[in-house]
Amino acid sequence: MQIEKQKLLKKKYPSLFRKSTIIDCWDGWFDLIDKLAEELSIDKELKILNIMSSSGLKLTFNKTSNELDKIEESYRLKSLKICEICGKPGKLESIRLLDLPRVCCENHK
Numbered sequence: 606m607q608i609e610k611q612k613l614l615k616k617k618y619p620s621l622f623r624k625s626t627i628i629d630c631w632d633g634w635f636d637l638i639d640k641l642a643e644e645l646s647i648d649k650e651l652k653i654l655n656i657m658s659s660s661g662l663k664l665t666f667n668k669t670s671n672e673l674d675k676i677e678e679s680y681r682l683k684s685l686k687i688c689e690i691c692g693k694p695g696k697l698e699s700i701r702l703l704d705l706p707r708v709c710c711e712n713h714k
């Protein structure tokens with residue numbers, strides 16, 4: 606994700622992100638991560654250590670719980686329908702030049 610957008614999220618949810626938190630996915634998921642962060646930021650003890658793209662949105666937290674697993678899974682399922690590049694409706698595809706499947710729309714296949 607572009608550094609400017611990462612900074613925006615970190616500024617908006619200071620308790621949730623560390624400066625060192627890596628947001629390793631493309632910009633199309635920005636709104637999804639914004640919503641997720643809004644939901645999670647209620648818990649002031651919770652930190653997101655890492656965000657990545659691995660068959661959908663994947664997160665690492667500083668703690669684990671069933672509740673967190675449920676939230677993560679629900680957002681992973683949402684991410685599977687959002688193009689990771691532009692945010693339009695998409696599905697999981699193997700993208701040219703990349704080994705890993707990513708969620709993308711018709712334009713970004």
Ligand SMILES: [Zn+2]
Pocket residue numbers: 688689690691692693695709710711712713
């Ligand atoms: Zn797209």
